[in-house]
Amino acid sequence: MHTLMQCLWRLRMIGAVLLLAVLAASLAPPTSAAEPDEEIGQAVGTVDADTWRQVKSGENFIDSRHDSTYNLINPSGETWRQIRNEWVSPAGLIAIGGMLTVLVIFYLVVGRNDLDHERTGRKILRWTAFERSLHWTVATLFIALSLTGLNLLYGKFVFRHVFGDVFWANMIMGSKLIHNYAGPVFGILLIVILAKWLKVNLPKKHDWEWFKQGGGMVGDKHPDAGFANAGEKVWFWLLASVGMLVVVSGFVLDFPIFGQTRDNMQWANMFHGVTSLILMTVALGHIYIGTLGTEGALEGMATGYVDETWAKQHHNLWYEEVKDNAGQPQQSDPPVGDDTATAHRPN
């Protein structure tokens, strides 16, 4: 019995001593810097090319930024930068500059499309008050969006150097605010105007003939046209397609609160840039034809009435329908209702 107790006591002593030794060893400061072999042994698993490939893929990672969906490497960012800065931006300048040049040359060489005959003085209602206010509101917004949009794309190359930092800061901030708030209004009104003018813009057989004769822009030919000629129809369908793309991509950029990703935004921006530049370029043509290019056209959208001669020359099929209504413009208030005017609009 006695010897057994002694044995246990000894065992306990040995245990305690061993424990102390282990503790001491683990607490003792390292005597020298880690040996290379040890460092190799302790290092994290190899960080190799596959690791960095995985970083790029954006998969299987966690991020200490609580709401971050941005993977570490954003490979499409540089692509987007190249496309925007090297292609979209110069192409836009070429397109808009080219269009302006063509229009100036066209005006100098061919000149205005005048009326072939004397005005009769008898007026025909073409655009109701509602349509005119719709047109001019959309047009004003369009011009505001174009100028502010162009400022976002090209302004920095000019205005900061010319007017200095403070002016530029206010100018570009104003541009962004106008652009971001006018955009959605433009989008909604564009849909209203497209719906309103859809019927008269459906393509017809005679439109093809109109194209073949170049719309009668050069020379004395006057191809058949209904309420809207084929050229106007093209502008309509361009707004309905490309115009709607501008609006949709604009919405994606405008409200970054629906979980759009960074990649969505890059796409939206490229679409928005390309489509809006196409629209602006063609709009220059539209503005030219509506003002300097055609005698009597602006009058129609300004007052609502066109001269009988103008109607016969530019929209003969429509004229045939409505000539019986020609007369003095009613100055009465309220102006002619929408329904009266749109009743006779063969396209």
Next chain:
Amino acid sequence: MAQMKFLCDAERCIECNGCVTACKNANETDWGIQRRRVVTLDDGKPSEVSISVACMHCDDAPCMAVCPTDCFYKTDDGIVLHDKDICIGCGYCLYACPFGAPQFPKEEAFGERGKMDKCTFCAGGPAETKEEEYEKYGANRIAEGKLPLCAEMCSTKALLAGDAQTISDIFRQRVVYRGHEDGGWSSVEKAQMSGPDVSANLDEMAYDATRATREG
């Protein structure tokens, strides 16, 4: 002139987020803005690896190239800064940035972005007074001759900040010491080198060829 850079040694980073906290504290950034973040791959697996990221102060910075307001500029030390008085919060810099560095306080109507905020390499930004600078951009430690606080605080010295040549020298030295055959980013297995071999060749292998010209 120095070219300031960050370098994060992913084999040392232990995902402690000390850098994130240090940054937040030094710069007192807005609510929701966290200029530095730690990204972890394969979390919980043996192959787990972490890396701390913020703005990397790119040489050919994509953010600068796309900004519609041209509000970015580069300091003589190669630090990319921006002017919040000119920024319009359009988000283009974020679309272009390789590292998701730009962030925006979402304060205004319809989720309209506020002024962009990103890491300044603790170099502040353009302002009339020191107080205004601190308010808008956070600390300007560079002006005081100090390096960014995140790197200064890093407990494992995984995150390095400083002149590109200096910190890459440090990193190269580590890489050789660990026994990678040709550089930290190579896919080779760690070379089977023994201690004395490495120690003997350390200096020679760790420094790049430009060192002689730089110092001589």
